Amino acid sequence: DSGVTQTPKHLITATGQRVTLRCSPRSGDLSVYWYQQSLDQGLQFLIQYYNGEERAKGNILERFSAQQFPDLHSELNLSSLELGDSALYFCASSSPTSVNTGELFFGEGSRLTVL
């Protein structure tokens, strides 16, 4: 158990809809990362937050947004969903110590299926 909690584990929705994925980082970790993993592309970095502030942005679509709240949990909002958004969405967290060694702690992911 990594200590990172993601909900929901599975989500099935229709094109055009909007969903919210939630992540609670490990206790004490200030950084939260969101990744998308699809079969043909591997892990793609979406966005990072550190203590409530956006720290880095990757290949995140304009239809997607995220935020980190004062209690450090984070939410990833996906809107106007398309079939191609079907993927596993992972949240990871790190501490100032672990990030230097490249050690990210991943949750078990949220599997999104868009029909």
Place this chain on the structure above:
Amino acid sequence: EDQVTQSPEALRLQEGESSSLNCSYTVSGLRGLFWYRQDPGKGPEFLFTLYSAGEEKEKERLKATLTKKESFLHITAPKPEDSATYLCAVRMDSNYQLIWGAGTKLIIKP
């Protein structure tokens, strides 16, 4: 273009049959190379960090090595519980975020 390529895509071995997985990278200013293990339905789990050519790290039946252009993950006398997808990632000077390879799916048959 900065890139991380893992090979083979999949590898099937008999229990006890040693082999190596490859991670090659074309990035400028490597700040670290990282190996992770991912079990089906789970998030990746950290294994090793390598920083400079010639460095080696070991954990149980796994040994990771690094050269200037690639890293190898050697698995010695593997067991069925070593079956997983092994992911490689790199961090560059110019970008603190990790760039990930697509992974090698390792299957160890008893």
